[in-house]
Amino acid sequence: MLKPHSRRRRLPKLAEQFQIWLMQHVQNALATLGRLFDTPVPTGMTVAVIGISLAFPAALYVLADNLRTMAGSWDQTAAISLFLRYDITDAAATPLAEQLRKWPEIARVDIISRDSALNEFRALGGFEEALEQLKNNPLPIVVAIYPHAAFAAPAQLETLQNKLLRLQEADFARMDTVWLQRFQAILDLIQTGVVLLGGLLGMGVLLIVGNTIRLEILNRRIEIEIMELVGATSAFIRRPFLYAGAWYGLLGGLTAWLLVTLALILLQGSVSRLASLYRSEFPLAGLGISETLIVLSGSIALGLIGSWIAVERHLHGTEPN
C-alpha cells in the first residue's frame, strides 16, 4: 500500500521547480497545438478569418510603402519644365540658363537639348518610324528648373512659373510638383487608413479569438471542473486556453504574411510591365523582416489578449463563493 504524505510535501529546489515549470509550458504549448490540429476545419476557418483580417492592413501598408518609394524616386524630377520657343537654338539657351541660375529661387538648372530630347524619345520605342519621316527635329529645348527647398511651396512655385513665362524665350512652363504634393497627401491618407483599418480589424481579431476560446471553455466545462476538484491551480487551467489564443494569433499572422506575399508575387508581373513603359524598373517591396516580426508579434498579442479576455470572463472557477 502507498502511504499518504504525512505533512506538507518536500519543496523542490528552485532550479528543479523552474525546470518543472518550463517543461509544463513546453508540453502545454505543444499539446494545445496538437489539439488545434485535431479539429483542422474549425481551426483552419478561425485562422483564415484572422489571417484575412490582418492581411488587409498589412497589404495597405505595403501599398503605401511602395508608393512612397516610388514618390521618393520622383523627387529628383524638375519642379518646373520650361519649354522654350521653337526658334530658340541651343546656343541661345546656354546664356539663358546662366541667367536663371542667378535667380535666388532656383537651385539648379538643366538644359535638355533638342538632340538629347529626340534621342530619349527614340529610346522609348515605337516612335522610330514616325521620327524617320520627319525632316526636322520637332522638339523644343526644355530647361529643367529645380527650385530651392525654401521656394517649393505651391504658391511660390506658381509665382516662379509666372515669372518664367514672362521671359521672351519662354513658350510655356509646366509645373511638376503640384501633383506630387497631392500624391503625398494621398499617401498620408492611406497611412491613416492603415492605422484605422488595422485598429478595427485588430478588434475583430480580438473578438474572433475571444469567441473561439469562449466556446472551447464551454465545451470543456466538465473537464475544467474535474481539474479544479483534483487541485489544479487556476494558472494551470488557464494556460492551455492562453496558448490556444497565442497559436491562433501566430497561425493567423503567418496566413496574413502568406496572403500579402502571394499577392505581391501575382502583382509583380503587371507592375514590372507598367514600370517598363516608364523605362524604369520597380521591384515591389514586400513585408521586410522587421515588418513581418511586427505582424507576427502583433497577431500573437491579439490572440493572447483575446483569449485572456475570454478566460477572465468565463473561467471564474468553481467557487467557493
Place this chain on the structure above:
Amino acid sequence: MIQFEHVFKRYPERGEALTNISFEMKVGEMAFLTGPSGAGKSTLLRLIGLLERPTRGDIVVNGRNLATLPRDRIPYHRRDVGMIFQDHRLLPDRSVFDNVALPLVVTGLGHKEVGRRVRAALDQVGLLKRERAVPVALSGGEQQRVGIARAVVGRPPVLLADEPTGNLDPELSKEIFQLFERFQYVGVTLLIATHDLALVRSMHYRTFSLGEGRLVNDTRGW
C-alpha cells in the same frame, strides 16, 4: 486531522443546510456519515474539500484553517483531500490511465513518476490491466474503482467519499468498503457519506448521523 467547530452553512435559496456542527477526527481514523437525503451529508463533505465555505464557524483540515485559506491556496488544499463521488466524475473521452493521472499532471510531476504512481494506484484497485480502456467500457463498479484510484493517486492524507456505492449491488459495495479499510490501515483519514446502513453496522466504525442539518448522533466504533 479534521476539526469542525460550530460550523453553520446557510444557502440563500434553501435556508440552513448545516447547523452548529462540531466534531473532530484523528489521523488515520475512518468514519461514516449517515442520514436521510437532504440532511447535509454532501454539504459537509463539500466544506471539507473547500468546494464551499461555511457561513460561520471554523474548519481545520490537515493543519489548515479553511476559513482563512486564501483563494489561490485552495488547489493545494484539494491536493491533500481525495474526493470520490457517486457519479465517479470521470472524463469520458480519456483513458483510465489519463483519468487517474490527472491529479498528478496538474502538479507538474514528470512523466515517469506519473506512470509509476498511476500504475501503483490502479494496482491497488485491481484495474492495472484496464489502463487503456475508456470509462464507458467499464462496469459501474470498475468505474467507481477508477474514481477511487484517482482520489488516492496523489496520496492525500484525507479521503472523502460521497455515496460511493450508491449505484452498486451489495457485493460490489462490500468490495469498495474493504478497499477503504486498506487505505485506513496506512494512515489515511477517511470520511464516507452513505445511506447503506446495513453495511455501516456490519463494519463497526465511528458513525456520524445527520438529521436536518444537525449532528444528531456520533457513535464510536470499536
